[in-house]
Amino acid sequence: MKSVLPAMDKEALLAADIAGELPDARGRFGPFGGRYIPETLVPAFDRLEQGARKFLPDPEFQASFQRELREWVGRPTALSFAPRLSKKWGAEVWIKREDLAHTGAHKINNAIGQALLAVKLGARRVIAETGAGQHGVASAAACARVGLPCRVYMGAIDMERQAPNVDRMLRLGAEVIPVKTGDQTLRAAIDEAMREWVSDPEGTYYLLGSAVGPHPYPWLVRELQAVIGQEAREQMMRQAGGLPDVAFACVGGGSNAIGLFYPLLGDAGIELIGVEAGGTGDGLGQNAATLATGTPGVLQGCYTMILQDDDGQVQETHSVSAGLDYSGVGPEHAMLQAVGRVSYVTATDDEALDALEEVCAEEGILTALETAHAYAAARRWAKANPGKRILIGNSGRGDKDMPTLSKFPPKGRK
Amino acid sequence: MQPHERLTDAIRQANSSGKTALVPFITAGYPKTETFISQLRAIAAVGDVVEIGVPFSDPMADGMTIQRSSHMAIANGVSLRWILNQLDQHGADISTPLVFMSYLNPLLAFGYEELAKRASKAGVCGFIVPDLPYEECAELRVTLEAQGIALIQLVTPATPPERLKLLTSASGGFVYAVTITGITGGGLPSDLADYLDRVSAVSPLPVCAGFGIRRAEDVSKVGQHAAGAIVGSALVEVLEAGGDPATYLRSLRPE
Numbered sequence: 001m002k003s004v005l006p007a008m009d010k011e012a013l014l015a016a017d018i019a020g021e022l023p024d025a026r027g028r029f030g031p032f033g034g035r036y037i038p039e040t041l042v043p044a045f046d047r048l049e050q051g052a053r054k055f056l057p058d059p060e061f062q063a064s065f066q067r068e069l070r071e072w073v074g075r076p077t078a079l080s081f082a083p084r085l086s087k088k089w090g091a092e093v094w095i096k097r098e099d100l101a102h103t104g105a106h107k108i109n110n111a112i113g114q115a116l117l118a119v120k121l122g123a124r125r126v127i128a129e130t131g132a133g134q135h136g137v138a139s140a141a142a143c144a145r146v147g148l149p150c151r152v153y154m155g156a157i158d159m160e161r162q163a164p165n166v167d168r169m170l171r172l173g174a175e176v177i178p179v180k181t182g183d184q185t186l187r188a189a190i191d192e193a194m195r196e197w198v199s200d201p202e203g204t205y206y207l208l209g210s211a212v213g214p215h216p217y218p219w220l221v222r223e224l225q226a227v228i229g230q231e232a233r234e235q236m237m238r239q240a241g242g243l244p245d246v247a248f249a250c251v252g253g254g255s256n257a258i259g260l261f262y263p264l265l266g267d268a269g270i271e272l273i274g275v276e277a278g279g280t281g282d283g284l285g286q287n288a289a290t291l292a293t294g295t296p297g298v299l300q301g302c303y304t305m306i307l308q309d310d311d312g313q314v315q316e317t318h319s320v321s322a323g324l325d326y327s328g329v330g331p332e333h334a335m336l337q338a339v340g341r342v343s344y345v346t347a348t349d350d351e352a353l354d355a356l357e358e359v360c361a362e363e364g365i366l367t368a369l370e371t372a373h374a375y376a377a378a379r380r381w382a383k384a385n386p387g388k389r390i391l392i393g394n395s396g397r398g399d400k401d402m403p404t405l406s407k408f409p410p411k412g413r414k
Numbered sequence: 415m416q417p418h419e420r421l422t423d424a425i426r427q428a429n430s431s432g433k434t435a436l437v438p439f440i441t442a443g444y445p446k447t448e449t450f451i452s453q454l455r456a457i458a459a460v461g462d463v464v465e466i467g468v469p470f471s472d473p474m475a476d477g478m479t480i481q482r483s484s485h486m487a488i489a490n491g492v493s494l495r496w497i498l499n500q501l502d503q504h505g506a507d508i509s510t511p512l513v514f515m516s517y518l519n520p521l522l523a524f525g526y527e528e529l530a531k532r533a534s535k536a537g538v539c540g541f542i543v544p545d546l547p548y549e550e551c552a553e554l555r556v557t558l559e560a561q562g563i564a565l566i567q568l569v570t571p572a573t574p575p576e577r578l579k580l581l582t583s584a585s586g587g588f589v590y591a592v593t594i595t596g597i598t599g600g601g602l603p604s605d606l607a608d609y610l611d612r613v614s615a616v617s618p619l620p621v622c623a624g625f626g627i628r629r630a631e632d633v634s635k636v637g638q639h640a641a642g643a644i645v646g647s648a649l650v651e652v653l654e655a656g657g658d659p660a661t662y663l664r665s666l667r668p669e
Contacts, residue, residue: 026549035547035549035550036518036545036546036547037545037547038544038545038547038568039567039569039570039573039592040570040572040592040595040596042547042573043572043574044572181481182472182481182485187472191472191473194474195475195477195597198596198597199596199597201572297519297522297523298517299472299519300472300474301545308523310523311493311495312494312519312520312521312523312524313488313519313520
């Protein structure tokens with residue numbers, strides 16, 4: 001593989017990220033990020049970036065965003081102590097409950113923020129892609145809330161395994177377009193949404209759902225999701241009496257993880273661990289462990305870690321959870337791994353399913369299959385590091401996973 | 415003559431003999447790897463420049479036809495390395511200047527330095543990289559230019575005037591004017607003439623129009639306002655249907 005990383009000043013990069021100086025003017029997190037897009041979209045991206053830079057810091061925009069988070073999304077979401085898991089694992093386990101946010105996952109934070117931005121930018125309609133369907137549902141709901149028509153691109157395979165979310169999108173007034181090209185999952189859905197945007201760059205707002213893609217999306221999505229970590233940090237101080245020793249979040253594109261981690265980056269005492277989908281094995285195509293096993297390259301508009309072969313062809317992935325089933329990852333995660341601030345591990349399909357069952361039985365929380373990967377890795381870590389305070393980002397609820405879960409009946413707990 | 419000058423020259427020669435330059439595009443190794451070189455030779459005999467598509471798993475600027483041909487070519491085992499090897503072994507007699515159309519990632523994976531040297535040896539005169547906007551292109555451009563190879567810039571109807579000047583002066587060989595706001599495989603817009611005149615007026619290089627060109631009347635319409643016409647999806651459709659590419663290309667530019 002010829003794709004090797006350039007040398008980086010790791011300490012300076014981390015300091016710059018903590019200080020809020022990244023991405024830089026070219027949309028880079030060190031070597032990662034950037035904007036690799038067709039020329040047709042350059043003016044649209046320029047408008048988006050200028051608009052986001054103007055409105056995000058604007059007090060009036062922030063006031064309406066915060067009001068929607070409070071009164072419509074239901075924030076702040078709870079921080080729950082998990083007494084029974086704590087006892088079983090020999091740890092002190094705290095759970096940040098994004099499953100309690102409106103529509104059942106953290107995705108709504110970004111969706112309502114970008115929908116408000118779309119209105120400000122004068123968009124006539126919104127398009128979005130979705131993997132697990134959570135971002136599609138969140139976008140449909142947010143568009144209904146701000147009064148814009150919404151069209152969601154979704155891989156045909158994902159439509160089948162997340163059928164309840166397809167019905168929810170339709171009920172919320174969105175149009176759902178099945179994507180039957182490419183791998184028929186999230187990656188193909190993003191490609192198709194990009195093609196649609198290329199066809200109407202003036203009137204369309206593309207509401208991208210994860211901290212991936214061309215600049216400014218990785219930055220924009222992080223800014224809108226950072227509320228997770230900001231709340232969690234304050235709640236830990238108040239409820240737990242101090243910061244955690246370690247925080248876990250699952251990583252597909254990485255929006256919930258960057259939302260939780262970003263406000264904690266400066267707390268050097270907190271170990272941060274992202275958990276990718278280990279699927280069924282270590283071979284190319286058997287997992288979606290982009291950071292754990294990938295190499296640098298350009299996919300869907302940004303330079304990041306991707307799963308590819310020696311010819312630079314992007315490989316298909318496998319995960320039991322649609323939301324983690326992606327061949328790339330957000331560029332800021334690639335940088336945080338490269339500078340050593342966040343470590344990225346994997347949990348297999350089986351470990352995730354087992355963890356899901358345990359969290360249901362012990363804490364009465366049906367967590368999303370994506371999130372279950374974070375629990376699986378946290379449990380492993382707790383066994384090796386007894387007596388620590390653990391924070392887990394519970395990114396979403398598992399109701400949408402019932403069609404998949406029905407193939408794995410509960411084993412039953414003693 | 416430098417490779418990039420061969421491109422400019424081939425287009426100007428067609429123009430000076432009263433013809434619109436014809437730039438056919440094929441996806442390498444589609445529909446079959448065995449016929450790649452013979453097909454290329456047949457197409458090069460009609461076209462003034464030939465564009466060879468390097469297949470990529472995520473062709474985000476392409477419509478259904480080229481997506482399909484790309485995926486099938488990858489399934490056939492086609493890679494950038496395979497294409498270069500084929501040209502080295504069997505392509506020496508092809509005198510028509512060649513251009514590679516590739517998304518960025520296969521080029522990154524190959525390595526720019528080696529790519530520029532191998533491409534120059536194989537008779538490749540230019541590269542078109544649809545997901546590499548000007549702001550990100552410096553490294554590749556410098557590496558290719560060291561071998562005299564052009565990095566061809568694309569402009570679109572949405573490109574603002576200042577940027578149009580920047581891109582047309584940064585381009586090499588020719589300027590690729592995308593005719594539509596959209597992906598490959600559609601039709602031609604009504605305000606084409608004004609747009610192509612606008613590009614041609616500022617461009618120091620010949621302008622070739624691409625996207626949506628499929629019939630002789632399209633070529634003649636484009637030819638009144640640009641130096642050349644690029645024919646992609648329509649030609650791939652001919653190959654898909656098992657037709658003869660050379661016959662189709664000749665029909666686009668009747669004597």
